[in-house]
Amino acid sequence: MIYFDNGATSFPKPFSVVNAVNLSFCEFCANPGRGGYKSAMKSAEMIYNARESAARLFNADAENVIFTPGCTFSLNTAIKGLCRPGSHFVISDLEHNSVIRPLEKLKKMGLCEYSVAEITPDDSTTVNNFASAFRKNTVAVVCTLSSNVFGIMPPVEKIAREAHKNGIIFILDAAQGAGYLPVNMKKDNTDIICCAGHKGLFGPMGTGLLIISNNVALGTLTEGGTGSNSESLSQPDFPPDRFESGTPNVHGIAGLSAGIKFVLNVKRENILSHENKIINYIYDELSSLGNVILYTDFYDGIPKSPVLSFNIRSKPSEETAALLAEKGICVRGGLHCAPLAHKKFGTIKSGTVRITPSWFTSEDETEFLVNCIKKIAN
Amino acid sequence: MDKVIFKFNSITYAIKAKNTAERLGSKTRMLKNPNPKKGEGCGYSLTVFGNTDKVKDAFDAGKIKYTGYEIPK
Numbered sequence: 001m002i003y004f005d006n007g008a009t010s011f012p013k014p015f016s017v018v019n020a021v022n023l024s025f026c027e028f029c030a031n032p033g034r035g036g037y038k039s040a041m042k043s044a045e046m047i048y049n050a051r052e053s054a055a056r057l058f059n060a061d062a063e064n065v066i067f068t069p070g071c072t073f074s075l076n077t078a079i080k081g082l083c084r085p086g087s088h089f090v091i092s093d094l095e096h097n098s099v100i101r102p103l104e105k106l107k108k109m110g111l112c113e114y115s116v117a118e119i120t121p122d123d124s125t126t127v128n129n130f131a132s133a134f135r136k137n138t139v140a141v142v143c144t145l146s147s148n149v150f151g152i153m154p155p156v157e158k159i160a161r162e163a164h165k166n167g168i169i170f171i172l173d174a175a176q177g178a179g180y181l182p183v184n185m186k187k188d189n190t191d192i193i194c195c196a197g198h199k200g201l202f203g204p205m206g207t208g209l210l211i212i213s214n215n216v217a218l219g220t221l222t223e224g225g226t227g228s229n230s231e232s233l234s235q236p237d238f239p240p241d242r243f244e245s246g247t248p249n250v251h252g253i254a255g256l257s258a259g260i261k262f263v264l265n266v267k268r269e270n271i272l273s274h275e276n277k278i279i280n281y282i283y284d285e286l287s288s289l290g291n292v293i294l295y296t297d298f299y300d301g302i303p304k305s306p307v308l309s310f311n312i313r314s315k316p317s318e319e320t321a322a323l324l325a326e327k328g329i330c331v332r333g334g335l336h337c338a339p340l341a342h343k344k345f346g347t348i349k350s351g352t353v354r355i356t357p358s359w360f361t362s363e364d365e366t367e368f369l370v371n372c373i374k375k376i377a378n
Numbered sequence: 379m380d381k382v383i384f385k386f387n388s389i390t391y392a393i394k395a396k397n398t399a400e401r402l403g404s405k406t407r408m409l410k411n412p413n414p415k416k417g418e419g420c421g422y423s424l425t426v427f428g429n430t431d432k433v434k435d436a437f438d439a440g441k442i443k444y445t446g447y448e449i450p451k
Contacts, residue, residue, distance in 0.1 A: 033389040036410025036422075048393040063390050214441075228388045230420035238443065241388050 002365045005330045007148055007176060007307055007356030009198045009205055013259065017202050020258035024251045031247055033227035043250055050257030051240070057260055057268075058178075058193055058211055060185040066210040066243040067197075067253055071175040072098040073221075074194035074210035075142070077243060078171045079103060081218035082139050089114040089140050090133045090168075092154055093344050094147040097337040099173060116340065121302050123155040127162050140169040140191075145177040149341045149352060150296050151279075151307030153181070160189035169216060175199065177305050178209075179263045180272040191216050200271075201263060203256030206249060212239060222246070271359045275306035278357040278366050285370045286310055291377040295345050295352065309345075309352035312377050317351035320376060324353075327372045331355055382430040384437070384444045385411055385423050392422035395442045399426045399433045418445060 003011045024046075032043035051065040058065075068074045079089070079102045091099055093116050106112040115133040120126050130141060141163045146153045160170035171192040174183050178193075179200025185193055190213070197207030212218060223235045224245030236242050263271065283298045286308075293311045296304060312320050321333030334351040335342050342348040355369070386392040396406050405427040411418055426433050437444060 034420075041408065044389045045393055048390060048397075051390070062394060226388075227420055229417075231417070232419075236388070238388065240390055 002327075002329045002368060004355045004357060004361070004365075004369060005332050006199065006358040006361075007336075007354060008332055009196075010200065010202050010358050012360055013202050013204070013255070014262040016262055017204070017255045017258045021204060021251055021255040024254035028250050028254055032250060033241075046257065047248065047250070047253055050253050050260070053257055053260040053264065054209055054211065057264060058183050058185050059187060060193070060211045061214065064212050064214065064239050066212070066240045067248055067256075068208040068210050068243075069206055069249070070198070070208035071173065071194050071196040072208075074208050075099055075171070075173060076102050077210055077221045078192045078194055078218065079140070079142065080106070080221055082169060082171075083112050083219075084139070085111055086137055087112040088135045088138045089142060090117055090130055090138055091142045092116070092130075092144060093118050094144050094150070094152060094154065094338065094341045095142065096144065096148055096173065096175065097339070098175070099142050099144075100340065118344075119152060119154045121300070123158055126155055127158050130159050131162050131166070134163075134166050134168060138166070138168050140171050142171045142173060145172055145174040145181055145183065146305035146307065147338070147341050148176040148307065149309050149336045149338050149354060150345060151304040151309075152296065153177075153303040153305055156190075157188045160191075164189055176307065179259075180268050180275060181305055182268070185211060185213060192218070197252070197256040197259070201256060202259030204252045207252040207256040210243060218243075220245075266359065272306070274359055275357050275361070278361050278363075279306040279308050279355070281363075281366055282308055282355060282370055286373060289374060289377050292373070295347070306357060308355045309347075310355070310373075311347070311350055311352055312373070315376075317347075317353045320353045320373075323376050324369075324372055327368075329369055329372060331369075380430045381425060381427050381450055382434065383423050383425050383448045383450060384434075385418060385421055385446045385448075386443070387418065387421045387445050388443075389422055391443050392424050394440075395424050395437055395444065398436050398440060398442060399424070399429075402429050402433055402436060404429045404433055421445065 028043040030039035051062040054065045055062040117129040163170045169191045174195040178195035193211040197203035198205040226241040317333035407425040411421040
């Protein structure tokens with residue numbers, strides 16, 4: 001199997017992640033934050049270490065790192081936790097359904113409204129697009145770190161600064177990019193970071209992070225047992241307990257912790273450089289083929305993450321993806337749960353074939369992929 | 379050696395406090411709070427041995443939330 005679908009979930013995982021998950025069934029077998037016996041304490045310490053590693057990677061405070069079942073859950077918590085009757089949100093035109101659908105639901109319930117700001121090649125125009133969408137009742141901006149379809153990276157730091165000038169909270173959807181793109185909570189004015197654990201952080205599927213800054217008052221999506229303040233009938237008001245009801249995914253967190261440590265050891269800059277090298281090679285090879293449509297220009301100076309979408313003329317994206325699958329190549333066709341991005345690029349009917357490499361993608365695999373695309377295109 | 383028992387309502391803050399105290403060279407013992415008072419249910423206690431003033435200052439500076447502390451007789 002030749003895997004180029006790391007944008008959906010990363011594969012392979014580092015051996016340290018596989019090992020950590022395996023060992024967790026023996027080493028971290030007790031429920032953390034509940035009992036006071038040794039193995040319960042050991043589980044709790046492992047989880048705290050995982051929080052510290054994530055805090056180090058994103059320059060946040062460890063107690064503000066919240067484990068979730070995934071980025072979708074994190075985004076739902078952030079959006080619904082900030083929504084009050086009459087609220088207004090602003091999102092970019094590259095957002096994923098995990099941002100759009102919660103907002104659509106709240107809108108249909110009459111609880112909030114939202115506006116869509118256009119991302120343009122010019123940063124100041126983009127920031128102005130957000131600023132002109134702000135209203136008196138705007139509570140938050142939600143913006144992706146990188147488009148999961150086209151790799152475009154909005155100027156999130158500048159958008160966050162503009163949001164703050166207007167007293168608006170900035171939520172970063174870092175599903176695509178956490179682990180290889182720079183994300184610095186304290187430096188970049190980010191109030192809430194939502195990300196997947198199983199993509200660029202190399203954790204198991206079913207893991208995610210919600211990281212909040214100290215000044216954000218966020219409502220809860222779920223309530224229940226936290227192992228703290230147990231005599232109170234109300235949910236604790238302090239993170240992470242406030243947002244982590246029920247027994248945590250200890251084995252998933254053990255794997256995620258190993259994944260984050262892998263990123264810290266290898267260094268995200270090296271991961272990004274490797275993936276960019278792969279994507280640039282593919283881009284150069286495909287751009288010389290008349291039958292292949294590319295949607296982004298990797299040499300136009302606009303920041304992009306290592307995500308490449310393409311189509312073969314006259315073939316639906318799913319058909320190209322299926323033909324590549326016959327050769328053992330895993331890529332994703334279709335809309336990638338991002339209809340706004342496809343409307344923007346005129347690909348809502350055809351979808352696109354998306355290539356997303358990882359740290360583990362080799363030159364041989366890349367060459368094989370390119371040759372297979374060339375054969376299909378010809 | 380001086381000794382102080384800090385109380386926490388969350389395991390997260392108890393571990394953060396434990397790590398902070400140990401980095402300052404103190405020895406520690408973390409337990410489920412053996413004698414919870416009203417409002418301290420299901421909490422944890424951290425006994426810090428040595429450097430207790432310095433450790434308490436570090437907890438306050440690092441916003442490590444403890445619910446109270448006791449100096450055992």
